[in-house]
Amino acid sequence: MHSTPTEITAVIFPGFELLDLYGPLELLGLLGDRVKISVAAEQPGIVESSLKVRSVADIAISEVARTDILLVPGGRGTRTEISNPSLLSQLQRLSQSAKYTASVCTGSVLLAKAGLLDGVKATSNKRAFDWVVSQGPKVHWIRTARWVEDGKFFTASGISAGIDMALALIGRLFSPEIRDEAATRAEYIWNRESTNDPFAVV
Amino acid sequence: MHSTPTEITAVIFPGFELLDLYGPLELLGLLGDRVKISVAAEQPGIVESSLKVRSVADIAISEVARTDILLVPGGRGTRTEISNPSLLSQLQRLSQSAKYTASVCTGSVLLAKAGLLDGVKATSNKRAFDWVVSQGPKVHWIRTARWVEDGKFFTASGISAGIDMALALIGRLFSPEIRDEAATRAEYIWNRESTNDPFAVV
Structure with a gap:
């Protein structure tokens, strides 16, 4: 008998x-x-x-009533999406429903612009760091980190660091054994x- | 002035x-x-x-006239595709046109079934290794390897090993400096x- 699966959006x-x-x-998908x-996306x-x-x-993100885990990637599209109040308000809403909110790379700039990271320790992509900081002046940005955990927020450095962060999140959600099993698979x-x-x- | 881009399929x-x-x-995409x-896919x-x-x-793979690099992922779908002569013949055709053919995980079983790896050193996913070997009896399978390079063939172990192999391939195609720059990015x-x-x- 399985318990209810953890919903990841x-x-x-x-x-x-x-x-x-x-x-x-x-890595999350390997948990079966x-x-x-x-x-989800705007459409x-x-x-x-x-x-x-x-x-x-x-x-559509507006059709997602709630989620357990909200995951936000980065990429050059964040340069546009920081000025998209519709997307930012959906991120804010879903994050409030979520047990954990995770970002990778410049995904954290979207969380910051959505007002979710004020007073929170977070990190981001190294090549865009100063730009990210300028967009989230109330965030406690950490320049040296593979990833940062602060309460319900997991934020990863650039691109591949998301894999390491995902494993840390799996360890927190389930157990160190399940985390290590996913890494081995x-x-x-x-x-x-x-x-x-x-x-x-x- | 740029030279002709390397075509990756x-x-x-x-x-x-x-x-x-x-x-x-x-990693390849970061080369801009x-x-x-x-x-490409069958459709x-x-x-x-x-x-x-x-x-x-x-x-459609049948519409790809040639390529410089052929990349074949694995996954449980390979269990079905080993019995798909149409896909296998397209892989054979494209590999013959390619400077390098690369596979990740059980992607190598498709190359093996296409007859491309006979007498070639190659590796595959650890959890499916015996099954892969049974499908390619003339391949020189290497059980302990993050990835294997043999002539034009680059084959990686399970899932994440493809990233390491891709960097080795970038080093071979371009230069160690370009490879290290992609890894850093x-x-x-x-x-x-x-x-x-x-x-x-x-």
Whole structure:
């Protein structure tokens, strides 16, 4: 007998970064019946990533009543979406319903602009860091971090760091054993120290 | 002035593994104008991955005249596709046109069934290894490897190993500097030793 699966809602937008999304979704997806993954966007249908390769949103974000986990990738599309109050208000609403809200790379700028990270410790992509900071002046930005956990918020550094953060989130949601099993199934060598950040610009 | 971009064709099918595809595509995509990425399938349109999340094929594989790099992900869909002579013959045709053919995870079983790996050193996913071997009796399968390079063939172990293989391929195609720049942009800690395989089952 299974308990209710953990609902994961990933929100995509034009110009999202592929691995920001699919790294965490792969690791979470390997949990099988423990999770139920939906990909949401402002409109359901085809969404073009920052690398042109296209993905499919299953549902309009406005149609998602609530979620357990909200996952927000980054990518160059965030430069546009920071000025999209409709998307930002949907992120704010869904995050309030969620047990955990996670972002990868510049996904954290959208959480910041949605007002979700005020007073919260968070991180972001290294190459866009100063821009991200300028968009979220009330956030406690951490420059040297593979990922940052603060209460219900998990924010990862650039692109591949999302995989490491996803594993930390799986450990918190389920157990260290289930986390390690997912990493092994993905044959992924987990960078387990959230503060070990070889890409920090100091 | 740019030289002609390197054409990369990724072939997907129902039940392909997300990170097998998007890990390598992210790193290759970060090369910008140096590459041109197409996602192909038997029919263009929406293709469901092994984790249900859906992607879009830009073009029918039969419409791809040639490619520089052929990339084949694995996933549970390979269990069906090994019995799909139409797909296998297209992989054979495209691989013959390609400078390099790369697979991730059980993607190598499709290359093996297409007759491309006879006498070639190759590897695959650890959890499916014995099944893969049974499908490619003339392949020189390597059980302990993060990835294997043999002539024009690059084959990676399970799921995340495709990222490490993609970086090795970028180093071969362009230069170590361009490879390291792509890894840094993805904030990815490259597992640079192809023979260092903590997931080998011995």
